[in-house]
Amino acid sequence: MATVALQDVCKTYPGNVKAVDGVSLSIQDREFVVLVGPSGCGKSTTLRMIAGLEAITDGQISIDGRVVNDVAPKDRDIAMVFQNYALYPHMTVYKNMAFSLKLRKRELGLKRADIDRKVREAAKILGIEDLLERRPKALSGGQRQRVAVGRAIVRNPKVFLFDEPLSNLDAKLRVEMRSEIKRLQRRLETTTIYVTHDQEEAMTLGDRVVVMKDGVIHQVASPLEVYQHPVNRFVASFVGTPPMNFVDGQLVANGDGVTFVFGAQRMPVRRADKNAAQSYHQQPMVLGIRPDIITTPDASTPRGDHLAALLVTVGIIEPLGDRKDVYLTTTDGQQLVARLPASVAITEGEQRKMYVDMTRAHVFEPGEAGANIAAGPTVMHAGG
Ligand code: ADP
Numbered sequence: 001m002a003t004v005a006l007q008d009v010c011k012t013y014p015g016n017v018k019a020v021d022g023v024s025l026s027i028q029d030r031e032f033v034v035l036v037g038p039s040g041c042g043k044s045t046t047l048r049m050i051a052g053l054e055a056i057t058d059g060q061i062s063i064d065g066r067v068v069n070d071v072a073p074k075d076r077d078i079a080m081v082f083q084n085y086a087l088y089p090h091m092t093v094y095k096n097m098a099f100s101l102k103l104r105k106r107e108l109g110l111k112r113a114d115i116d117r118k119v120r121e122a123a124k125i126l127g128i129e130d131l132l133e134r135r136p137k138a139l140s141g142g143q144r145q146r147v148a149v150g151r152a153i154v155r156n157p158k159v160f161l162f163d164e165p166l167s168n169l170d171a172k173l174r175v176e177m178r179s180e181i182k183r184l185q186r187r188l189e190t191t192t193i194y195v196t197h198d199q200e201e202a203m204t205l206g207d208r209v210v211v212m213k214d215g216v217i218h219q220v221a222s223p224l225e226v227y228q229h230p231v232n233r234f235v236a237s238f239v240g241t242p243p244m245n246f247v248d249g250q251l252v253a254n255g256d257g258v259t260f261v262f263g264a265q266r267m268p269v270r271r272a273d274k275n276a277a278q279s280y281h282q283q284p285m286v287l288g289i290r291p292d293i294i295t296t297p298d299a300s301t302p303r304g305d306h307l308a309a310l311l312v313t314v315g316i317i318e319p320l321g322d323r324k325d326v327y328l329t330t331t332d333g334q335q336l337v338a339r340l341p342a343s344v345a346i347t348e349g350e351q352r353k354m355y356v357d358m359t360r361a362h363v364f365e366p367g368e369a370g371a372n373i374a375a376g377p378t379v380m381h382a383g384g
Contacts (some may be wrong), residue, residue: 002029002063002064002077002158002159002191003026003027003028003029003062003063003064003065003191004025004026004027004050004061004062004063004064004159004191004193005025005026005027005060005061005062006023006024006025006026006046006050006059006060006061007024007059007060007061007062008022008023008024008058008059008060009022009023009024009046009049009056009058009059009060009061010022010023010056010057010058010059011042011045011046011049011054011056011057011215012057018215019042019045019215020042020045020046020049020215021042021214021215021216022059022216023042023046023059023212023215023216023217024217025210025217025220027191027193028191029191030189030190030191031191031192031207031208032182032185032192032194032205032206032207032208033192033193033194033206033207033208033209033210034193034194034195034196034201034202034205034206034208034209034210035047035193035194035195035196035209035210035212036195036196036197036198036199036201036202036206036209036210036211036212036238037197037211037212037213037238038197038213038238039197041212041213041214041215042212042214042215042216043195043196043197043212044163044164044195046195046212047080047161047163047193047195048163049061050063050078050159050161050193051073051076051078051080051161052068052071052072052073052076052078053073053080056069063076063077063078063158063159064077064158074104076159077157077158077159078157078158078159078160078161079151079152079153079155079157079159079160079161080152080160080161080162080163081148081149081151081152081160081161081162081163081165082148082163082165083163083164083165083167083168084168085136085144085145085147085148085165085168086148087136087144087147087148087151088136089135089136089137090135091135091136092132092133092134092135093123093128093131093132093133093134093135093136093139093147093150094119094123094132094133096136096147096151097119097122097123097132097147097150097151097154098115098116098118098119098154099151100151100154100155101114101115101118101119101154101155102115115154118154118156119132119150119154120132121154122150122153122154123150125150125153125184125187126146126147126149126150126153126184127146128143128146128147128150131143131147141168141169141170141173142169142173142176142177145165145166145168145169145177146180148165149165149181149184153184153188157190158190158191159190159191159192159193160185160190160191160192160193161192161193161194162181162192162193162194162195163195164195164196164197165177165181165194166178166181166196166201167196167197167198174201178201178204178205179204181194181205182204182205194206199238199239199240199241200241202223203223203226203227203239204223206222206223207222208220208221208222208223209221209222209223209226211226211234211235211238211239213234213238213369218231218232218234218235218369219231219232219235226239227239227240228360229372229374230244230288230362230372231371231372232364232369232370232371232372233246233286233288233364233365233367233368233369233370233372234368234369236288236362236364236372240290242291242325242337242339244288244289244290244291244362245288245289245290245291245335245336245337246286246287246288246289246364247260247262247286247287247289247330247334247336248262248284248286248334248366249261249262249263249265249284249285249286249287250262250282250283250284250285251269251277251280251281251282251283251285251363251373252266252281252282253277253278253280253281257269258277260285260287260361260363262287262330262332262334263330263331263332263334264311264331264332265310265311265330265331265332267287267308267310267356267358267361268305268308268358269287269358269361269363270306270358270359270361276373277363277373280363280365280373284366285363285364285365285366285373286363286364286365286366286370287361287362287363287364288361288362288363288364288372289336289356289361290360291325291336291337291338291339292338292339293356293357293360293361294310294328294336294338294339294340294354294355294356295307295340295354295355295356295357296340296344296346296354296355297355303355306357306358306359307355307356307357307358308355308356308358309353309354309355310328310330310353310354310355310356311330311331311351311352311353312328312329312330312331312336312351312352312353312354313328313329313349313350313351314326314327314328314346314347314348314349314350314351314352315327315328315329315348316348317346317348319342320342321342322341322342323339323340323341323342324339324340324341324342324344325337325338325339325340326338326339326340326346328354338354362374
């Protein structure tokens, strides 16, 4: 078990491709941390640098307090599970799992019986004891995935590194394996760093998630914190399904509050620090509204003043069983989606009033990664 620390880590590939641009991150012992972001944001490169498979251009990486910049991968005491599993096709499951231990038998002071015990223990944990004599081609995708994990477990490493381990599986199996990996990590209590482009996978697996874009970390926090308090519009748009709605308008700071204005709509902003909002007075800004904070309270329930009215035309309705996604157009022609309980009576084509819970809405500066004004300016690397 171990801590992992990255300090101002950079990677520039030949051709001046800045894949990772000043990443600092401190991972606790036993923690499950997920690196997430769109394709090409530098997640795999970061993981590969921790593994030692990629040299770092600048900065420092430590595992368990030891700087490993110049330590060979095999001496870092980490085990990595790859997207393509990288199993040896000519070896049985047993031999695949035993291979790395056999290779270092003498160095690790292991006897044949020790290796056998470790392989069988790992196979038991993963429920693949019956498959030990099979070759990879006679296994399903999920079984191969388990073998790849088994190969990592037998080594009892200080740190597990997972690089998109589930992306070759179909959707249902992916969800099953996801909870299996989480259970396993809880049981083994091994520090784990996991890379995925899938925000749902990140949110369900991580104790903390690290949201990256263009080689830079935008936010490191618990899944709930990232969902409820995204530091900027990029994080807000990346996390959550359907994604957050963004409405263009202006912030107006008046005597007793702050209002977001667009078209003929005026919506009181509950979250804004009035002093901070002064500096945005009459600036073009963006209101962030998650689909589930748009509601239609019925007449019998008192509507608190945290709810702001929103006039819309109802577009397409997509039923989802217990809920439905409803597409809306504001009076000034902006598009939104609301996620409503299936029981709500609403009809395509009607014009009506909806309500937005303004205690849960966000105001962002303009631009793709505009800062959440409640979170302060986005903390970015100086070069980012
Ligand atoms: P991610 O895992 O988030 O999809 P990567 O870490 O694989 O991103 O890649 C980050 C950036 O570095 C991308 O622009 C990618 O094209 C580039 N890159 C990755 N590997 C190499 C390489 N070996 N040589 C040159 N550029 C690379």
